[in-house]
Amino acid sequence: MAITYELIKRCSKTGARAGRIHTPHGVFDTPIFMPVGTQATVKAMSPDELKAMGAGIILSNTYHLYLRPGHDLVAEAGGLHKFMQWDRAILTDSGGFQVFSLGPLRKITEDGVTFRSHIDGSKHFLSPEKATEVQMALGADIIMAFDECVPYPAEHEYARQSTERTTRWAERCRKAHTRKDQALFGIVQGGMYKDLRTMSARDLVSLDFPGYAIGGLSVGEPKPLMYEMLEHTVPLLPQNKPRYLMGVGTPDCLLEGVMYGIDMFDCVFPTRVARNGTVMTNKGRLVVKNAEFARDFRPIDPDCNCYTCRNFSRAYIRHLLKTEEIFGLRLTTTHNLHFLVNFMKEMRQSILDERFLEFREEFWAYYHK
Ligand code: GUN
Ligand code: ZN
Numbered sequence: 001m002a003i004t005y006e007l008i009k010r011c012s013k014t015g016a017r018a019g020r021i022h023t024p025h026g027v028f029d030t031p032i033f034m035p036v037g038t039q040a041t042v043k044a045m046s047p048d049e050l051k052a053m054g055a056g057i058i059l060s061n062t063y064h065l066y067l068r069p070g071h072d073l074v075a076e077a078g079g080l081h082k083f084m085q086w087d088r089a090i091l092t093d094s095g096g097f098q099v100f101s102l103g104p105l106r107k108i109t110e111d112g113v114t115f116r117s118h119i120d121g122s123k124h125f126l127s128p129e130k131a132t133e134v135q136m137a138l139g140a141d142i143i144m145a146f147d148e149c150v151p152y153p154a155e156h157e158y159a160r161q162s163t164e165r166t167t168r169w170a171e172r173c174r175k176a177h178t179r180k181d182q183a184l185f186g187i188v189q190g191g192m193y194k195d196l197r198t199m200s201a202r203d204l205v206s207l208d209f210p211g212y213a214i215g216g217l218s219v220g221e222p223k224p225l226m227y228e229m230l231e232h233t234v235p236l237l238p239q240n241k242p243r244y245l246m247g248v249g250t251p252d253c254l255l256e257g258v259m260y261g262i263d264m265f266d267c268v269f270p271t272r273v274a275r276n277g278t279v280m281t282n283k284g285r286l287v288v289k290n291a292e293f294a295r296d297f298r299p300i301d302p303d304c305n306c307y308t309c310r311n312f313s314r315a316y317i318r319h320l321l322k323t324e325e326i327f328g329l330r331l332t333t334t335h336n337l338h339f340l341v342n343f344m345k346e347m348r349q350s351i352l353d354e355r356f357l358e359f360r361e362e363f364w365a366y367y368h369k
């Protein structure tokens with residue numbers, strides 16, 4: 001087994017659980033938020049800084065690394081861990097989601113997807129076998145099956161055909177996957193249709209993957225609909241394996257996801273908005289670039305003990321962002337990632353202490369969007 005999931009504690013009132021995942025590159029506690037490092041770097045952060053804030057696993061992207069610098073080059077460098085000097089765990093997404101985001105630049109058949117590079121327009125083909133080959137060359141600890149993220153909204157008939165194909169693709173990925181030191185996760189699709197989510201989960205579970213992701217959510221649907229899908233889908237997945245909700249990373253969705261029994265999350269949101277001058281706190285978002293902070297000499301979040309909040313004021317960070325100084329992006333990114341890593345830690349502790357619902361109530365009392 002490349003990875004093992006250890007279930008440590010289940011909340012007696014909700015689906016929430018605290019666990020631990022063992023990988024060839026170390027152990028991390030769940031629930032966890034995975035910072036996104038699309039191009040083999042978490043934008044603006046060094047590996048040492050990520051470690052200092054407690055990140056145990058990061059995510060990278062097959063699609064981007066396949067196009068640039070190429071998976072063969074990464075393999076030649078000794079694999080992704082060595083190439084980017086990150087010795088903790090890595091998960092790579094399969095490229096399915098990124099390719100499907102290209103819109104008119106791609107064409108889907110049973111065999112795979114033909115697409116044009118967003119960089120130079122060159123023509124490429126990704127299939128379950130190719131995506132698996134690329135991910136084996138990159139060498140992440142956890143790799144993802146090649147799937148189609150059903151768009152929102154989608155007709156039932158389209159969602160059914162797409163979801164059935166994703167399951168056939170998952171089986172092909174499993175056949176193509178031969179690295180014993182990597183875990184291949186299946187991805188549940190099904191759009192916003194419970195019958196299709198049931199079918200997808202059942203078929204993937206019968207293929208016996210070491211972990212399961214829930215895809216096709218947070219794609220523009222209202223949040224209550226996403227929660228309904230989670231409440232329906234998570235109980236269909238095995239208790240003794242990790243569950244990963246793809247593309248979710250705002251505090252409210254992380255909290256509700258954990259309540260339904262999700263263990264792993266990733267999202268570009270915290271790092272992307274940080275570079276636009278938006279920071280996260282347990283009271284909601286703060287646009288630190290705004291004029292109201294020009295003479296505000298308090299830290300972003302007085303309760304936060306990240307490097308940024310221990311040393312710098314809102315006024316100073318605003319000044320850096322206004323003058324487009326690179327250090328400003330580093331400070332806001334540091335805070336947002338520290339905030340989410342710490343938020344998950346506190347949530348986990350509340351599960352261990354049997355006070356998850358109290359934690360949730362307190363969160364909602366202070367949080368505004
Ligand atoms: N990232 C966010 N959603 C998805 C999804 O449905 N599939 C994949 N592969 N990645 C995602
Ligand atoms: Zn901070």
